[in-house]
Amino acid sequence: MLLFPDRLTMMRVSLSMCKQTVSLLNIPSGVLKSDFFSPRRQKEKVVILMGATGTGKSRLSIDLATRFPAEIINSDKIQVHAGLDITTNKITEEERCGIPHHLLGVINPNADFTATNFIDMASHAMASILSRSQLPIIAGGSNSYIEALVDDKDFRFRSKYECCFLWVDVAMPVLHQYVSERVDKMVENGMVDEVRSFFYSNANYGRGIRKAIGVPEFDRYFKAEPFLDEQDRAKLLQEAIQEIKRNTCKLACRQLEKIHRLRNKKNWKIHRLDASEVFRRRGKEADKAWEELVAGPGTEIVAEFLYNISSEALVTNPAIRVPCVA
Structure with missing residues (x-):
């Protein structure tokens, strides 16, 4: 029996919680858009979700995309291919909760997909998402592709975009x-x-x-x-x-090593969300832990990033809540 509910159940619970808690700032949607996507801003904002395989990146991406006006860009270099949906653990249509997903199952299964391909397609997707006044959320486990996108040779990405990095972490014995x-x-x-x-x-x-x-x-x-x-x-x-x-566990270890390198050696400001306790619990207790330890704190971090609201203000002022556009 799984310690963690299946992903579809988790998505439904998260969406339900979103509808109950709804709102980060009681600001009309037009004001949100004009403030968040104002032409006066020199840089557009992007949220990037990282983590080893199986830690809950897809779940968090849906949580955030139902609480902010957002669309999701897949950064898993295998899931970008069409086919093998079970084997590659692609998020299903039902699990997506109506949130648009980009770069998911769109490449011929026999074709190679390089970091350069990812940069080109992700850049196009971000521009398209921002043109609709939505927040791009990049989520996936291919950290080398994310690094290639963010730290490109010409510094083009960093000159155009401001990033908020979230890392869903789970203790390795629990994750294995x-x-x-x-x-x-x-x-x-x-x-x-x-x-x-x-x-x-x-x-x-x-x-x-x-x-x-x-x-x-x-x-x-x-x-x-x-x-x-x-x-x-x-x-x-x-x-x-x-x-x-065994190979999946080895992959998780490699992914974790890359995140530590980006955080400790390249000094990326990556916010760690520890989901270990979620995986140790069952049923409603696991869902409660997810909201308390991952979805809630992640929402606060993104709210502060987007709207310059301090985490302390979110905790101490009950009038300030997270905008849910679901």
């Missing part, structure tokens, strides 16, 4: 347990058959969507499957599943 359970859930939801539909002998696992964790690990199983009895097939399948779990 959750990742293991999540992989089991993906298998239950049909991951094996989904990957089988993409399988062929001599496939290039260094290109396109086949680089995704959960694809190359099944290669040996699919090749041997027709020649094995039921017991040996089951054994080989479990070996593939265990390898997926």
Whole structure:
């Protein structure tokens, strides 16, 4: 049994909480737009969500996008490809709560997608979102692509945009347990058959969507499957599943290392939100912890970033609340 509810349940709970608490500042929407997106501002504002795989970046992005006028840009270099929705853990249409998503499932699964491609497409998406007086929220686990976007050679991004970085963090032992359970859930939801539909002998696992964790690990199983009895097939399948779990945990460690490097060596101002306790709890207690430890503080940080409202003012002044446009 998962310690953490499934993502769709979490999205529904978060959206419900948003509708109940609604509002950061009781300011008419026109005023919000004229203040937030005023031509007098030299730099546009962008929120960037970071974190290891499975920590809840998608959930937080939806929380924020239902509390502020925002659209979401995917920064996961695998999820940008079409196909393998279960294996790549793409957020579903229902989970999106009507929030527009960009760079999600839009690239041919066989095509390469480079950091340069991401910079070009993300830049276009940000300009489009801002033209509609919406806040761009970039969310995903490909930290090297985010770094390439933000710290480009010509300093173009930093000269145009002001960033608010949020990092959803979970203690590694807790996250590893959750990742293991999540992989089991993906298998239950049909991951094996989904990957089988993409399988062929001599496939290039260094290109396109086949680089995704959960694809190359099944290669040996699919090749041997027709020649094995039921017991040996089951054994080989479990070996593939265990390898997926190990590789996912290794990915989480690498992602965490990159965030520490950006924070400690490149001095990015990254706000850490510790979600560990959320994953230790169950049901309503987990949802309550998420709001108290992640969604609530994250909302306050973004509100201060957008509207120059201090966190202390948000806590001490009950008249100040977060604008929800859901």
